[in-house]
Each structure stands twice: as C-alpha cells, then as structure tokens.
Amino acid sequence: MQFEQPAGYPALPTYRAIDQNGVAVDPSFEPDLSDEEVVKLYRDMLTVSVMDLIMFDAQRQGRLSFYMVSAGEEAVSVATASALEKEDVRGFTLADFMNQLFANHKDPGKGRNMPVHYGSRELNIHTISSPLATQLPQASGAAYALKIQRMQDPSIPPRVVAAYFGEGAASEGDFHAALNIAATRSCPVIFVCRNNGYAISTPTLEQYRGDGIASRGLGYGIETIRVDGNDFWAVREVMKKAREIALQDGGRPVLIEAMTYRVSHHSTSDDSFAYRAKVEVEDWKRRDNPIARLRKWMEAKGCWDEHKEKEARESIRRDVLKAFSEAEREKKPPVRTMFEDVYEELTPDLQQQMKELKSQLERYPDDRIVIAVLCVLSIAALLGVLGIKYVRTATRAMVKSREARDSEAQ
Numbered sequence: 001m002q003f004e005q006p007a008g009y010p011a012l013p014t015y016r017a018i019d020q021n022g023v024a025v026d027p028s029f030e031p032d033l034s035d036e037e038v039v040k041l042y043r044d045m046l047t048v049s050v051m052d053l054i055m056f057d058a059q060r061q062g063r064l065s066f067y068m069v070s071a072g073e074e075a076v077s078v079a080t081a082s083a084l085e086k087e088d089v090r091g092f093t094l095a096d097f098m099n100q101l102f103a104n105h106k107d108p109g110k111g112r113n114m115p116v117h118y119g120s121r122e123l124n125i126h127t128i129s130s131p132l133a134t135q136l137p138q139a140s141g142a143a144y145a146l147k148i149q150r151m152q153d154p155s156i157p158p159r160v161v162a163a164y165f166g167e168g169a170a171s172e173g174d175f176h177a178a179l180n181i182a183a184t185r186s187c188p189v190i191f192v193c194r195n196n197g198y199a200i201s202t203p204t205l206e207q208y209r210g211d212g213i214a215s216r217g218l219g220y221g222i223e224t225i226r227v228d229g230n231d232f233w234a235v236r237e238v239m240k241k242a243r244e245i246a247l248q249d250g251g252r253p254v255l256i257e258a259m260t261y262r263v264s265h266h267s268t269s270d271d272s273f274a275y276r277a278k279v280e281v282e283d284w285k286r287r288d289n290p291i292a293r294l295r296k297w298m299e300a301k302g303c304w305d306e307h308k309e310k311e312a313r314e315s316i317r318r319d320v321l322k323a324f325s326e327a328e329r330e331k332k333p334p335v336r337t338m339f340e341d342v343y344e345e346l347t348p349d350l351q352q353q354m355k356e357l358k359s360q361l362e363r364y365p366d367d368r369i370v371i372a373v374l375c376v377l378s379i380a381a382l383l384g385v386l387g388i389k390y391v392r393t394a395t396r397a398m399v400k401s402r403e404a405r406d407s408e409a410q
Contacts, residue, residue: 012214014226014259017233020288022296029233032240035303041082041232042298043312045074045291050316051094052264054324055101059268063328064101066115072263075232075290076194080162080256083239087157092118092125094319098327110333110341132169136178136191139163140253143182143189147251160246161189168199170213179220182253188246190239191217191255194229196262201275217255229258230290233297260290335361 017029031038052069059067070077081091095106100118103111108120109127119127126135126142143161150156169175170193182189193213197204210216217224223245227238235258242254261284265272272281298304335357339350346354 006210009211011211012224012226014228015234015238016228016231017237018231018293018297020230020293022293022298022300026234029237031233032236035301038294038298039303041078042291042294042304043316044078045232045294046312047094047316047320048074048078049291050313051097051320054317054320056264056268058324064115064268066268067101068116068267069264072284072289073194073196073229073260075235075294076192076229076258076260077164079232079235080164080192080239080258083236083243084160084162085157085243087159088124088162088243092120092123094323095327096120096123098323099330102327102330103332104327104330105333106327106330107333110337112338133165133172133174133178136163136165136169136174137181139189139191140178140182140185140187143187143251143253144185147186147188151250158247159188160243161187162192163189164192164194166199167193167195167204167207167213168202170216171199171207176216176220179217179222179253179255183220183222186249186251187253188251189253190242190246191222191253192239193255193257194260195257196229196260198262198266198272198276200266200270201272203276212257212259214255214257217257222253222255224255224257226257226259229260230288230293232290232294261288263289 015026017024017026019025033041048070052067052071055064055067056069058064097118099106100109100113101115103109103113103115105111109117113119113127114130117128117130119125126138129135139161146159146161150158163178165175179191181187182191195204195213199207204212212226214224214226225238225242228234238256242256245252245254262272263281263285295304295309336354339346339354343350
C-alpha cells in the first residue's frame, strides 16, 4: 500500500511563445496574423491600459462610484478574444464601455448595475455579476444548450462559451460544479483562469497548496494547459487550439490557466500596498509587462517604432476622452425603470411604491439621488420578503400534503 504524494509529481509546464524581450522561444511558433492585424490588437491592449488610467482617476474625482483596472493583464483578455469567432462573441466599443460606467440611458442594464459590470445580449456577452464564480455553472449550462441546438439543427454555426475567472474564484464551490457538469455532459466551454497572484488581498500561497488551478482540470478529466499570460502570442495560440478542442466530438471542455500578475490595486476600493510591498510591484513592471513584450516583438519585426507608439497613445487618449465626455453628458434612465423587468406587469406593491417615489421626488426635488437609492433598497427588501413568503407557503403546502398522505396510510 502506498499513498500518493503531491511532491512526487512534477509541476505542469507553462507554454510560452516569446520571452520578455520579444524573442521567440518556441521553435514551432509562426505568427498567424498580418502586421496590420497585430497592430490593431496591440492598439486594443493600449486602449485598455489608457482607459484604465483615465477611469481610475475619474473615480478618484468622484465622477464614478467604482472601477477595476487590468494593468499587467491586458494580453489575457485581448489575446483570448482575438482567437474567438464572431459567432462566439463580438467586441465592445468605447461608447459601450462608457455608457455602462456612467449608467446612462444608453446602458443596456438601464443603470441598475455597478460600474464595470458589462453585458450585452447583442454582443453575446453575459452580464458580469459581483458574486464570485456564479458565471461558471452558467457557462457550462449555456455551452450545453449550444450543443443541443447543434444536435437539433446542424446548420447552426458551431459556437463555444468562454468563461473568465480569477484563481480566487476557483476556491468557490461553483467552480467545481461547473467543471464537473462540463466534463460529464461534454460541453463546448473554455474556462479561462487568470491567475494574477492575488484574490483581492489573499495571495496564492493562502489560496491553494496544490499545483495551481490547472491541476484541478485534470482531476475532472478536462484537457488542460498552463500558459504565460503575459505572452500575447502564447495566449492566442492556446485559445485557438482550445476552441478547436472544444468543438471536437460534439463538444469538450477545456481549462486554461494564464499565469500573470496584477500590477494595480484590485479596484478603487482597494489599497494593495497594505498587503504587498511596492518593490514587488515595481519589479514586475520592470521585469515583465505584456504590452512591452509584444511591442518589443513588433519593433524587432519592423512594424512598430517610438513615433507610432507616441501617436497611438495620443489618438487613443483622445478617443477615450471623447467617449467619456459624451457618455457623461447623456441623460440617466427614467426613474420608473428601476421597478421594471422583474415581473411582466408591475405588481400592486410596485405600483404603489412607484407612486410614492414620484410624490417624494416632487416634494423634495433636491434629494432625488438619496430618495432613489432608498427606493432601490426598499424594493430589494420587498423582493426578499416576497421570497420568504413564497418559501413559507410552499413549506406549509408540503407539510399539509405529507400529513394528508400519513392520515390516508393510517
């Protein structure tokens, strides 16, 4: 008899195409994009970076309530998205980002969500939610639905679901449920774990003891790979291959663990220097950055230089500020929208609350924001009460049914 020891197994390797200096380290690596396409995607990475700086400052100025940045992780989002097909997902514009952040009337969520909680039915982007890992079982279910659709109608273009999460979310039970159902039902879903070293303030050393997140995929019988998340080309190649695998044999799940580093604070509500040293962050900035790494590769190839870099950053900044200004000036959604989209028709309780809100706004026109917030809280409380009442009613019905069966048996 022998117990298996984790130390007896080597760590899973990390795939890399180019190193920190932009030099190819994979002999088989061949870029599959034209110079123009690479430049476009590089500009997308720059756009994320520039927008993050502007919106972080805007929150500090009180113009936004909340914001989260992607500093140091730009390659994971841009490279993975670039490998998906238009049937899978389409991209947000700067206007889409800004309308959601400022919660104006052009926001598909009608201003009822926190900033950075993007979503769009038209673009095949499920709305982001704050609770950790809730998107993962939903992704497995959505992928299973796509699989059934293809079985019923083979003329439908093949599609995959891509679900993104951090290593902290992998500690939630939803992560394990999602991987298990995806494996057992053979769902065409790609799980992309962005392992950036910290789950808010919790470092990976306190998050797990095993070989990262990738080793868990193997335990569920899922094809898995670990990739250098700061390497644009490696991430893109991995995502392309993952999509091919996910569509084989009617559907197969894939797990990608992208190793990167969160350079900035977790959000505008966080001060990361309370739990990590500034020298650690500065070292990562100097040693490895996904934007700098791709730029070095492009410069070596001759399709980028300092002049183009300066021109790109200036034009992107202008575009971001233009979208910022336009979205900030847009009107907010009508007040009545906070009562809608829960029931097909407004319930008498909601109608009464809407009437009371209207009278309060007319009586205290200078306190519209405070009154609106209080109204939202009261609606949440009402829905909670209604849920409790439903549970109680259902429980009583079950008890009565059981008592009736017991009496009949006697």
